[in-house]
Amino acid sequence: MVQRDKIAFIASDVDIARNAFSRLTGKYGNAALEDADVIVALGGDGFMLQTLHKTMPLDTPVYGMNCGTIGFLMNEFDEDNLTERLAQAEEERINPxxxxxxxxxxxxxxxxxxxxxxxxxxxxxxxxxxxxxxxxxxxxxxxxxxxxxxxxxxxxxxxxxxxxxxxxxxxxxxxxxxxxxxxxxxxxxxxxxxxxxxxxxxxxxxxxxxxxxxxxxxxxxxxxxxxxxKNDIVHRILFDPGHGLEERLTREQFL
The missing domain is CATH 2.60.200.30 (Probable inorganic polyphosphate/atp-NAD kinase; domain 2)
Structure with missing residues (x-):
């Protein structure tokens, strides 16, 4: 487990994401991006890609919570026990x-x-x-x-x-x-x-x-x-245990 107590939230412009942002920051606080242990992105896959591009210089892992449609790169949205979920999350590293x-x-x-x-x-x-x-x-x-x-x-x-x-x-x-x-x-x-x-x-x-x-x-x-x-650039994405990219890629082939 990795303690990730300083959380920076970032949300897309859709209402469901903005409302979630208000509730989550009220509950867990909101660290500055440059000071955070983890960035939590609230939106869909498109917003997750934007967030990964935007935060690339920070070398901070990004944990997505789905407020969009498909959510292939996102975790299930749940406001409870977020600190524990982040501590247990598994990191995937990908190159662009x-x-x-x-x-x-x-x-x-x-x-x-x-x-x-x-x-x-x-x-x-x-x-x-x-x-x-x-x-x-x-x-x-x-x-x-x-x-x-x-x-x-x-x-x-x-x-x-x-x-x-x-x-x-x-x-x-x-x-x-x-x-x-x-x-x-x-x-x-x-x-x-x-x-x-x-x-x-x-x-x-x-x-x-x-x-x-x-x-x-x-x-x-x-x-x-x-x-x-571009192997010298690494994007760090966090997933709940058992729901990483390998599992998602395998699951997609049987839908």
């Missing part, structure tokens, strides 16, 4: 992806993604992508609505909706998944080592515009996008 994207106009943009980096067509015509892995062309031309690279933690999100595989949390693997592929028609994606560097080159970019997205941070009209695992 780094996206480097260059637009057609030559400007370059960087962003981090906890779930996935995706490329999506931004016009009426299908995108055409060339895919390189560690500098070697693996697919000369993919005609599709888009493609993505997912972490294990994000593999049940957009990746799974695009028929990509669910990855064990400790698999040291990334999922490269096509989104609505047209040619090659049977190509759905690949499993790559975590060390892989994936580069997407947009073919006919002026005629077939493509946007890139890293956890909802979007870059329009990209010419190329490079994706790699």
């Amino acid at each position: 992806l780094k996206m480097v994207a260059e637009r057609v106009n030559g400007s370059r943009h960087e962003a981090l993604a906890i779930n996935e980096v995706s490329l999506l067509r931004a016009g009426p015509q299908a995108a055409k992508l060339r895919i390189r892995v560690d500098g070697k062309v693996r697919l000369e031309e993919l005609v599709c609505d888009g493609a993505l690279v997912s972490t294990p933690a994000g593999s049940t999100a957009y990746n799974y909706s695009a028929h990509g595989p669910i990855l064990p949390i400790d698999s040291e693997v990334l999922a490269l998944t096509a989104i609505a592929p047209f040619r090659p028609r049977r190509w759905r994606g690949a499993l790559l080592p975590k060390s892989a560097v994936v580069r997407f080159e947009v073919l006919e970019a002026d005629k077939r515009p493509v946007m890139a997205d890293a956890d909802s941070r979007s870059v329009k009209n990209v010419a190329w996008v490079e994706v790699s695992s």
Whole structure:
């Protein structure tokens, strides 16, 4: 058990989360983010991702309580015995992806993604992508609505909706998944080592515009996008015992 007495609460803008924030801070107090032993995020999965990005420089574990819809990254909401739950919580450590994207106009943009980096067509015509892995062309031309690279933690999100595989949390693997592929028609994606560097080159970019997205941070009209695992950054997420990411990823495959 790890005592985590100094709690900083942070809530999304929805009423249920704001009301929970008022009750919980009245009951347990509210430490400043920089002084806290633990950060409790009140909201849904989207807000949890925002919180992890926002608090990354603090190296403070984040415990989510679900005030949203799905709550894959969240624990069950319960106002009672929170101090005890936090002391018993188990920590998962995950690394984000780094996206480097260059637009057609030559400007370059960087962003981090906890779930996935995706490329999506931004016009009426299908995108055409060339895919390189560690500098070697693996697919000369993919005609599709888009493609993505997912972490294990994000593999049940957009990746799974695009028929990509669910990855064990400790698999040291990334999922490269096509989104609505047209040619090659049977190509759905690949499993790559975590060390892989994936580069997407947009073919006919002026005629077939493509946007890139890293956890909802979007870059329009990209010419190329490079994706790699950022192993020197660690996000610390707390879960109730027996309800960590490994259990959740396994459970998702039997729903």
